[in-house]
Amino acid sequence: MSLPTPNAQTAPGQPQFRANMGPIKVSLLVVACAAPLGSMIGNTPIGFTLGNGAGLPIIFLVAGLVLGCFAAGYVAINRAVPGGGGFARYVHAGFGPGAGLGAAYATTLAYGSGTIAITTAAGYFVDVIALDYGVDLPWWVYSVAALLIVGLLGRHAADLSAKVLLILIFAEFAMLVILDILILAHSGLAALPLDIFAPEQVFSGSIGPALMIAFTSFIGIESAVIYANEARNPGKTVPRAIYLCVGVISAFYFFTVWLIVGSVGVNQIVPTTEETQGDLLFVLSGEQGGDWLTALMQIFFCTSLLASLVALHNATTRYLQTMGSQGTMPKALGALHPRYQGPARASEAMSILTAVLLVVFVVVGADPYLGIYTSLGGLFTVGIVAMQGVVAVTVVVFFRRRKDGHVWKTLVAPAIGALGLLTATGLIIANYSVLTGTEDVIPNLLPFLIPLAFVAGFVVHRMRRDAVVDFDPAPAPSVQG
Secondary structure: OOOOOOOOOOOOOOOOOOOOEOHHHHHHHHHHHHOHHHHHHHOHHHHHHHOOHHHHHHHHHHHHHHHHHHHHHHHHHHHHOOOOOHHHHHHHHHHOHHHHHHHHHHHHHHHHHHHHHHHHHHHHHHHHHHHHOOOOOOHHHHHHHHHHHHHHHHOEOHHHHHHHHHHHHHHHHHHHHHHHHHHHHHHHHHHOOHHHHOHHHHOOOOHHHHHHHHHHHHOOHHHHHHHHHHEOOHHHHHHHHHHHHHHHHHHHHHHHHHHHHHHHOOOOHHHHHHHHHHHHHHHHHHHHHOHHHHHHHHHHHHHHHHHHHHHHHHHHHHHHHHHHHHOOOOHHHHEOOOOOEOOHHHHHHHHHHHHHHHHHHHHHOOOHHHHHHHHHHHHHHHHHHHHHHHHHHHHHHHHHHOOOOOHHHHHHHHHHHHHHHHHHHHHHHHOHHHHHOOOOHHHHOHHHHHHHHHHHHHHHHHHOOOOOOOOOOOOEOOOOO
16 A cells, blocks of 8 residues: 555645644644653652662663654654654554554554543642642632633644743743752752762662653653644654754753752652652752742643643544544544634544543542543553554664665664663553552553554454555545634
8 A cells, every 4th residue: 555645635625734833833742742841740759769769860861862762763764654644654654554553543542541631630730739829629620621722722723732832831941940050059060960870879779660750751752743744844844853852851851850869969869759759849949949939830830731731632633633534533533624724523522522531530539640640641651652662663674674774763773762662661561550559450451452452453454444544644524613
């Protein structure tokens, strides 16, 4: 089956994606998905206490290098197999349409789970912070508000979301940069202890949970290719966005976590984090900048969750739109809005599904954090990291068949990436109860939904031979209004 060029199947007169995003706008959507401020506040305390303590900055560096190798192969196959469709398009190119459809289902399940998880997390954390200021509303009120905002943005082309995210992402980085500067001003070079490089620190505690936390914090860097059909000159825009995001996020995470260790102390970071837990960065911000900085960090932590939710919703709806336009999901999902040129029906469907599940969660009294976020967020994590590993393997297979001569980009780098990512997947599953926060059987069986979704792709492909399986979004007839 041939792989058409972008929008090759779009009929004349039908609305097409608005191809007007440059590397910066695509990068904003990618960075928003990774949620740097949210990762630093929510993930690093777990990495310190359950991982390898003061050696955690090195684990972030290792994760960044592995993902840099993955990115080299990812960019290479993106150039060889241009167009939209994300992971699914590349797996199809390497292993056939059945595997490609399986990758599409598995990735959509992962992104969809992440969207629902962050929706509930936004409600939970905003509620916790609002209580500090005397505002007492049910957590789901905030989740519904976030859902409405994201649903409205989701009907539009991705460039509108990118414009909104520009402000939110700038605020995220500003908060962490201010904290970094204050730590350096207060402690000088003592805030950058060389002890973190010592083997006894790097290999202290448990490497598995540390790697799990590090890779979890990078999730989102793969999503740039989803916007290929909405980018100006995607052959240059997408690779530049991927490299920019991997480089900036890697350096930022490493440097910030190093400063956190230095500000608390190499020997004190674990006991201090055990005492403060998720408030670690808020405690540090209070010590370094006072109550005003803590208040701002709390506000922008909430907007970080909203930014991540916007990016995840966009990613999910673009997979749904692609499969809807091909007939491997309900065809109505493939429609683009005639005016806004966004995946309107897919966005509406995702919003309705999320709203229905929110009602169910509220009725049964599920805990929004320990019951919902940790379980569905864990499914999101293992699904995306696993699919990154599968795509890295695909790169090697695809280019070996073509006898490509670029050994580093098409063999060595993706092979290193595949080894690191599949190892990380195994470690995440082995430590899955850390992500879910429970030893209950049902939540910890969720990772097995990913291979089931993959198998479902093969089954649907065999049953629906008439369906188009090229994973290049071709808009279906437009929705009205």
